[in-house]
Structures are given as structure tokens and as C-alpha cells.
Amino acid sequence: MKNPFAKTIDINSDLGESFGAWRMGNDAALLAIVSSANIACGFHGGDPDIMRGTVAMAVQHDVAMGAHVSLPDLQGFGRREMAVTPNEAYALTLYQIGALHGFVQAAGTRLHHVKPHGALYNMAARDAKLAAAIARAVHDFDRSLCLFGLANSALIDAGRAVGLPVAAEAFADRRYCSDGTLQSRREPDALIQESDEAIAQAMAMAREGHVRAIDGSIVALQADTLCVHGDGAHAVDFARQLRAALEAADIGIAPPHGMERHA
Template structure:
């Protein structure tokens, strides 16, 4: 959403067993929405429970970060999953996380696909519809986060689910308004001052400079800060401070 208010979300709980990737405790003091890994690309029962408890204590909204079943590839490998199976797996992940969210006195209130599923559902009508069907199967009209103008958000709206457009503070965009693939040069924006400046401009104007210099529209109600980048918590704090200094209210999306 352009104007004076924007949500900040981050991918959290991305660990497994003794392995920890994200600085969940520090990030939860900054973000307003937490995309919690549900066990398919990362996360386990103990991690989900811990993150939900911390998020509830901090007043941070809990979202299910659903993915293809791909622990070894961190959910970033292309997979072909039949729509009925994908819908069931999306519902399964939401349900698993919601147990811990409710035990912490909160609930799962939105869904955001992760990695390969996020990108596939953005342009594949069948996979997008399967994600929406899975959200419906889990029960309730949970919001779905996705790229502006994507088939994912269209499928969510058609299923009667709130569709929330998302932008990225630390990822480069193409002139067509999509994300530059992670393996390409310049895909990640690492300079903190640049990340802050891009975040403020996106929140206030709904526009961002593409990798080739083109000016593109990215009208978003939520801004993602990746939790798995080095120094993510400190960068997230700088982004929030920069937004608020520029007169942008940081709050969970409506």
C-alpha cells in the first residue's frame, strides 16, 4: 500500500534441530508480521512453538510460510506437485503452525508461500489455485501474501481470500516488475543505506528502481526483509527507523 503505512514482514523459524539460520528474537522486536517456516523447507515442532510464543509476546502477527516439501534444497528447487496434493500439503502446514500459534494465545492470520512455490504460484494458474484451495481447506479466510499483479493473488481473491501485495526491500527488480533471480548478479541489495532508501520510496510512492535503472511500480501493503541474510536484524532495525523517520507508519496490514 502506498501512502503513510506499511507492514514489515520477515521469514522466521528457518532452522531445524540444532541448526539455526534466522535471528528470530531480535527480528521480532522490529517486524509486524512473522512468516514462520512450517517444516517443509525449514522449521520443526520445537522451533515453530518457540517462534509463535515470542511473536505472541511481542504482538507480532503470525503467518504460515508454506513451501514445497524440500528440506534439502531449502524450498528453492523447482518441483512438480499435483494440485490436489499441494492443496493438502499447504493445509497441513497451516494446521501444524496454528496449533502452536493458538497455544501461545495467538493464531495464524495469513499465508505466504516460500521460495520456489512463491515464484511458481505467481505465474502458474494451477499451482496458484492449489495454494488458495489449501488455505481454504485449512479453514477461515486467511490473507495470502504474494507479488503485485500475480496469479497467486488473483487465485486468492477468486477463492474469497484477502489478497495482500508484497514488495521486497533487499531484492533487485527487473524492468517488468519481477524479482531478479537469486543466482543472477545484483539480485540481492546489500548496502544498508540503499535498502533503507528503497524501502522508504516503495512505501511512500509505490515505485522502485529496477536493476537496469528503469522505474517500475511495486504497489505493496507489506514489505519483506529476508531473515537469512547476514546482519538481517540490524538491517531490519535501520529500515524501520528510516521508514518512521520519513513519516511512514509501520503497522500490520489491515
């Protein structure tokens, strides 16, 4: 069937981040809206039961699944930087991909992508050696997996260097610095709180390939996938509004690279 939209973009969300009796976000509702799910693998959130349940829900909604790999920092939710070597980054990435792969394979489907989380994501965006180690781990596990990384970052470059399909990621609800990096979450205005402003930013990135930085400058940014954070109080409503706005602009929603998810 011919795609009725002029172009497509992916909407991804970080899911499966609950742990034990503690719950985060409304994964079931978000999975009915997004096209890709980054599933926590136990290092910053998630546990075996949560991983299995999140995979089952993603299969039900035909959502592409990826390993959301993190530094080993459950208490800090993976948002604290750690002095890991490239060899350690390679090993922890491979370990977490393998953990999620077991649940995905048991569900009769396959992994689509890998996306680092939190501090590891930001470190790999600027550290070429760390980025190369993560990309090599993804490649060595399965060279058909798509590597998600911050647009214009070292991680995207590293993925391309080893021949991985890559998806340049942009954030609807995060503010950008003039060099294309994300404003630190330590800053009070790092998150865009107003839905209309976040949707306007996402539309500019999706349609025009740029974002306005905090200093007012315009930064070129070609996005393959837009991240919607799943842990906010209004995450589901925002995701629904964003998808509606994109489709109204003749932009379809689909995982990057059109990879078949079913084995």
C-alpha cells in the same frame, strides 16, 4: 487511540527456519522490530520445537503470525523448483497451515496470514493454476486468513478471486526485472548488499508505489508489506534502520488489514 502516522505498512520476516541443532538468524531480535512473522512449518526449515518456540516469541512481541508454506525440500531449503500438481500444492499448503495452527491455538492466539516460501512462492507468482490451488487451500482452512504474495502476481489475483484478504509483498533487498518479477537468486547481483540502497528502494515502494528494475525502467508496485530477510549477517541492523526510516517518513508499522491476532 488514533494512529499518529499518515499511513501504515507491514514489515514481515521469514522466521523459525532453524532445524534441530542447526540455527539460522536472530529471530528474537527481529521479532522486536517486525510486525508480521512468517513461520516455517517443517518443509524447508523449522521443526516442532522451533515452531513452538517461535510462536511463543511472536506472542510475547504481539507480532502477527503466518504459515510460511514450502515445497517439501529441507535439504534445498525450499529454493529448488519441483513439478507439483495443483492438487499436490493444495494438500501441502493445507498440511502446513494445520501444523502451525496447532501451536498457535495452543498458545491462545490465532493465525493471521499464509505466505509461500522460495520456489513455491515464485512458481505461484507466475502459474495461475498453482496459485489458485494455494489460495483455495488457505480459503478452505480459514477464509479470514490474509494471503501474502508478490505484488502484481498470479497469487494475489488468485487470493482476490476466492475472496481472501491479500497483502501485496515487496522486497527491500531484492532486485526486480522489468516485468515486476524478482531477479533470480542464481544471478550474482540478485540481492542488494548495501543497506542505504535497499532502504531507498523500500522507501520508493512504500511512498511512491514503484521500483526501478535492473534495466532502469520504472515498475508500478503498490506494496502492503515489505519483506526483510532474516538470514543475513546484518538482518537485524537493516530491519531496525528500515523501520526507523519509514517512521521518520510518517509511515507507521502494522500488520495488513488490522486483523486481531488474539482469540
